[in-house]
Structures are given as C-alpha cells and as structure tokens.
Amino acid sequence: MEILFKPIGIVHSPFQKKEEIETEKFAHPQGFDSIEGELEIFREYEAGLKDTEGFSHLIVIFAFHESEGYRLHTKPFLDDTLRGLFSTRSPHRPNPIGLTVVKVIKRKGNILHVQGIDMIEGTPILDIKPYTPRDQKISIKYGWLEDKMKKK
C-alpha cells in the first residue's frame, strides 16, 4: 500500500540551507519563536484558508524534501546517545514528514505570515491544521529530552 501526496504550498524561510539552522535552538521551547517566514498556499487552495486567521497557532505538516534514508537508532541533534528514531524529531524517517506549530501573524490572500519557522526555503507544505485545545497537553514527560531541553 502506497499513498501519494502532493504539495499544497511552499515555505518561505530565512534559512536557505539546512546547515543554517542552528540545532541548539531546538533545546529551547521558544528557540524558533522569533523566526518569521511565510506559508505560500497555492492559489487553487486559497479558499481553504478562510477562518485560519482566527487561530493563534497552526500546525504545518510538510515534507523533509532534502532528507534521504534513515536509521532506526539515531543520534539526535541534542544528544550523543543513540535513540530510537520515533523518540526523535530527526528529518531522516521512513516517511520524511515534518510537523511544526507556528504562530499566525496575519494572512494576506494565499500567504500566511507566521512566526516559529524551523524549515528551509522551498519546503513543500502538505497540510495546514488549526491548533486546538485537544493538542494542548499541559503535564508532559519527555524522556531523554528532559535533560537536554530547558524548561518553559
């Protein structure tokens, strides 16, 4: 069984290349909060953006389009121990799907101006979803990351 997806838009980012993304930023829950960018949704899907500006945060689902291959045990950005891939946010995954919650600044037609960009220029967007109270998990444990990531 295979499932075919096609981009509904692309990310415009201040990061032109993967190497420009300082991975230490991932150690801070707000590390990317000030990074602004645009989500350009192709015109054919623009009508679907109605009402998104009422939400403070959106979930962007995208393709790690420059990622190739994966290892089931991997050294995450923030650690030097091998970790199970599905306990990391590594871009190298069986299905190279990425997920970032961004803050909406404003919408202008088919362009969403947002904060919290941690993707590179040209990243293909697969979906946009509203971030709702169901996505808010207040009391969480976060395993190996607890020692590596500063508390909010």
Place this chain on the structure above:
Amino acid sequence: MEILFKPIGIVHSPFQKKEEIETEKFAHPQGFDSIEGELEIFREYEAGLKDTEGFSHLIVIFAFHESEGYRLHTKPFLDDTLRGLFSTRSPHRPNPIGLTVVKVIKRKGNILHVQGIDMIEGTPILDIKPYTPRDQKISIKYGWLEDKMKKK
C-alpha cells in the same frame, strides 16, 4: 511533484467504522482521553520505538484512508457554518493526513498501548513523533471553535 508514503503500522481501535465515532466528543478537549487502543508498528520498524516509552505523549500521523474528495469550504462536525477547510480538522483534505496526540500507557515490543484514540480500526500509521515542550502552546486563540469547544 508527488511524494510517496507507505504505512509503518496500523491503528487498533474500538471504532470499527467512522460512524461509530461520536463527533460531539470533539467538543471536549478530553473527549477521547479514555479511549484506549494500540499502535501496531510493523516489525521492520520496531527498533525505532526504543525510548518512546519515556514520553508521556506521542504524535501519531496517519492517513485518513477512507476519506475521498474535499471541499475548500466545509461544515465542520461542531458547526453549521461553512468554514475554510484549513481551519478545520475535517478528514476530507487535499492530502488526507490526520494527526492525533495520544498518551502512552506502555510499550510491548512493536505494540504501543495508548489512550486518546479517535481513529478507526485499520488506520494506516505514517509516523510517530515525540510530543515535546515545543508543541505545547499554552496561551492560544482558536477562532470559530471557541464557542463550540468547552474550555479545559
């Protein structure tokens, strides 16, 4: 440009059919919290589950495999006004990708026992990611949903 994904596992759910999922449950942030199920990750990916049990919550990315077609303006479960598709969590999307944050109860080999299941039996899993403080947005606005969804 098209991107090909293949399932890494399947969801085992008490819901056999879409019609069994009471959509009013979506009006409560904890509406599905008590619904238990299993994420069966195929054996070839099992090693990637190492360390996931250290996290209280995981993000499950899956395919809405029974969803066909979409409309850019749609009536969400919880509303009777037409809303922009990307401001809803409708399963009918240009790329029928779903996302649910589940609570980990325990892992047994390639099976994750979880709470918070809102998918149907047999749903193809595309990815599992750890839920981290970067995904916690504490102060949020949620547009048209604010009148429809009870506060936490």
